[in-house]
Amino acid sequence: MTLRLPELPFDLRPFGPEGEWAYENGVLTGRAGARQDRFVPPGGEALDTASDAPRLLGTAPAGDFQLLARVKAGFAAAFDAGVLYLHVGEREWAKICLELSPDRPTVCTVVTRGHSDDVNSFVVDGDTYWLRLSRTGNAFACHASPDGEKWTFVRVFALGEPERAAEASIGFLAQSPTGEGCGVTFDRIAFRATGLVDLRDGS
Numbered sequence: 001m002t003l004r005l006p007e008l009p010f011d012l013r014p015f016g017p018e019g020e021w022a023y024e025n026g027v028l029t030g031r032a033g034a035r036q037d038r039f040v041p042p043g044g045e046a047l048d049t050a051s052d053a054p055r056l057l058g059t060a061p062a063g064d065f066q067l068l069a070r071v072k073a074g075f076a077a078a079f080d081a082g083v084l085y086l087h088v089g090e091r092e093w094a095k096i097c098l099e100l101s102p103d104r105p106t107v108c109t110v111v112t113r114g115h116s117d118d119v120n121s122f123v124v125d126g127d128t129y130w131l132r133l134s135r136t137g138n139a140f141a142c143h144a145s146p147d148g149e150k151w152t153f154v155r156v157f158a159l160g161e162p163e164r165a166a167e168a169s170i171g172f173l174a175q176s177p178t179g180e181g182c183g184v185t186f187d188r189i190a191f192r193a194t195g196l197v198d199l200r201d202g203s
Contacts, residue, residue, distance in 0.1 A: 007189040010058035012171055019054025028186040030174045037177035040116045057171035064195030067170050068132040070188040071098045075127055077179025078102035084133045085173040088160035096142040098129045107144040109155045121154045136195035138162045153200045
C-alpha cells in the first residue's frame with residue numbers, strides 16, 4: 001500500500017503493525033492497537049527487539065525541510081500519543097509527540113541511538129497541538145505550537161552519519177503503550193523545502 005498526500009512531495013508507506021491509515025479532505029487518520037509503542041528502554045539490552053507501533057513514512061527530499069501538522073490524539077490511557085516520526089536507521093530514529101504523559105497532555109521527544117531517551121518538554125491544554133520536525137544541514141529540530149504560527153523550540157540533535165541523515169524517512173506514528181488503542185488525526189499538514197534560520201526566534 002502506498003498513500004500519496006497532496007501536501008507532501010513524496011509517497012508514504014506503512015511500517016510496523018496495521019495502522020488503519022486513511023486520508024480524506026486534508027485529514028490523515030490512523031490508529032495504534034493495544035500496547036503498541038516504538039521505544040527501546042534505556043536500561044534494556046540494545047540488541048533486544050524494539051517494541052513497535054504503526055508508522056506511515058516516506059523518504060524526505062534532499063536538503064533542508066520542515067514537516068508540520070496539527071495533531072489530535074484520542075487520549076484514553078497513559079502515554080497515548082500522536083507523533084511526527086524521523087527514521088535514519090533501524091536503531092536510529094526520533095519522535096516528537098503529543099502525549100498523555102502520564103495524565104496530562106504533554107509535548108515529548110524521544111531520540112533513539114541504540115537505546116531511547118525520553119524527554120517531557122511542557123504540558124498543553126486539550127488533545128490538539130501543532131508539531132514540527134525540521135532538518136537544517138546535518139541537524140534535526142523539533143518545535144511545537146498552539147496555533148501553527150508562533151513556535152516553541154523543543155530540541156535540536158544530530159542522528160546517524162551525515163550521509164544516512166541525508167536519506168532520512170519522515171512521517172507519522174500512533175502509539176498506545178499502556179492502553180487498549182489510540183486513534184490519531186493529522187490535519188493542516190504541510191511540507192516546506194527550507195530549513196530554519198533561527199531555531200529559537202518563534203518562526
